[in-house]
Amino acid sequence: MMIEDRIKQLIKPAILDAQAYHVPDSNDLIKLDAMENPYLWPEEIKKAWSDYMQQAELNRYPDASASVLREKLSSALNIPDNTTMMFGNGSDELIQIIMMALNKSSNVIMAPEPSFVMYRLLSSLLELDYIGMPLNDDFSLNLSAMLKSIEENQPAVIFLAWPNNPTGNLFDQSDIETIIKATSGLVVIDEAYHVFAQKSMMSCLEKYKNVLLMRTLSKLGLAGLRLGILVGASEWISEFEKLRLPYNIGTLNQLSANFIIDNISLLEQQAGQIRNDRSVVFNALSDIKGVEVWPSEANFILFKVTEKGAEHVHAELLKHKILIKKLHGAHPSLENCLRVTIGTKEENSAFLSELNKIMK
Ligand code: PMP
Numbered sequence: 166m167m168i169e170d171r172i173k174q175l176i177k178p179a180i181l182d183a184q185a186y187h188v189p190d191s192n193d194l195i196k197l198d199a200m201e202n203p204y205l206w207p208e209e210i211k212k213a214w215s216d217y218m219q220q221a222e223l224n225r226y227p228d229a230s231a232s233v234l235r236e237k238l239s240s241a242l243n244i245p246d247n248t249t250m251m252f253g254n255g256s257d258e259l260i261q262i263i264m265m266a267l268n269k270s271s272n273v274i275m276a277p278e279p280s281f282v283m284y285r286l287l288s289s290l291l292e293l294d295y296i297g298m299p300l301n302d303d304f305s306l307n308l309s310a311m312l313k314s315i316e317e318n319q320p321a322v323i324f325l326a327w328p329n330n331p332t333g334n335l336f337d338q339s340d341i342e343t344i345i346k347a348t349s350g351l352v353v354i355d356e357a358y359h360v361f362a363q364k365s366m367m368s369c370l371e372k373y374k375n376v377l378l379m380r381t382l383s384k385l386g387l388a389g390l391r392l393g394i395l396v397g398a399s400e401w402i403s404e405f406e407k408l409r410l411p412y413n414i415g416t417l418n419q420l421s422a423n424f425i426i427d428n429i430s431l432l433e434q435q436a437g438q439i440r441n442d443r444s445v446v447f448n449a450l451s452d453i454k455g456v457e458v459w460p461s462e463a464n465f466i467l468f469k470v471t472e473k474g475a476e477h478v479h480a481e482l483l484k485h486k487i488l489i490k491k492l493h494g495a496h497p498s499l500e501n502c503l504r505v506t507i508g509t510k511e512e513n514s515a516f517l518s519e520l521n522k523i524m525k
Pocket residue numbers: 200254255256257258281326327329330355357380381382383388391392393
């Protein structure tokens with residue numbers, strides 16, 4: 166049998182039809198495409214970290230329940246009593262685990278669109294039914310359409326990114342609560358950008374048993390670490406735990422996270438700087454003719470360049486070694502849209518100065 170035939174025979178059609186998630190090469194570029202914190206740690210912190218890491222015993226398997234990390238995060242995040250945390254290799258993995266756990270007879274996933282692409286991508290790879298509910302023109306939730314669809318399609322899980330990626334806004338809290346009350350399924354509130362919004366819906370965990378809250382250390386400044394956090398009622402979490410591979414959070418990751426949580430003020434300071442610079446970039450973008458810009462509660466800004474075209478602007482920026490995210494083509498409401506992550510002052514200035522030239 167030819168290898169192609171064997172592949173077709175053995176691999177699921179959903180996988181055969183899929184494209185692998187593309188991560189662009191960013192060598193030598195000013196990297197403003199992936200919502201990373203642009204700051205490194207001061208030398209003394211790096212030194213203290215490498216001293217701390219000496220205790221790693223890499224001959225042993227990691228602590229499967231990450232008990233030290235659990236204790237530190239539980240107080241750092243102020244998680245409510247009667248809830249439990251579960252850790253993922255990034256929150257991407259947690260989204261995947263939630264989806265993998267679903268019963269065949271209740272396999273509908275719902276998320277607003279445009280939103281974080283993994284909700285759609287993982288649904289499709291896992292052969293679940295995905296319903297993307299278009300947001301209103303101002304990127305708020307279309308509540309009546311969602312309620313109607315919830316009743317008709319009985320989604321098992323509704324994912325709500327809060328703030329939303331790539332639009333940057335916070336959905337109305339009372340709309341979210343209405344959805345929580347209307348669905349018999351789970352609502353996952355994905356607070357990946359919490360540190361930039363400084364608002365949380367954590368209190369919903371105390372009010373509703375069908376809510377899970379997700380955080381990640383990625384945007385706070387540890388994208389390289391891969392640590393996602395899912396919080397919810399232990400009844401739910403203990404089912405998902407069965408799907409988590411026992412050693413998904415390696416020893417080096419656990420220790421690094423333990424270390425940095427003890428030094429969390431450094432990352433919070435950096436996030437504060439990013440929030441300030443976000444207003445600077447927002448104001449500068451608003452002043453450029455031909456740019457339409459949306460306010461953001463996250464560490465990125467969505468903007469539209471109808472006349473020049475997103476393809477052109479993206480390509481011109483790349484010529485000047487500036488990488489941002491092109492969203493044009495991802496969803497009809499993102500026509501000619503681009504997303505820029507807030508970088509250092511120098512990176513933001515380089516981006517704004519090139520963009521100004523392109524838009525002339
Ligand atoms: N949720 C949202 C809304 C995101 O935008 C992202 C990253 N782009 C993630 C989750 C995934 O984050 P990570 O896997 O790095 O924790």
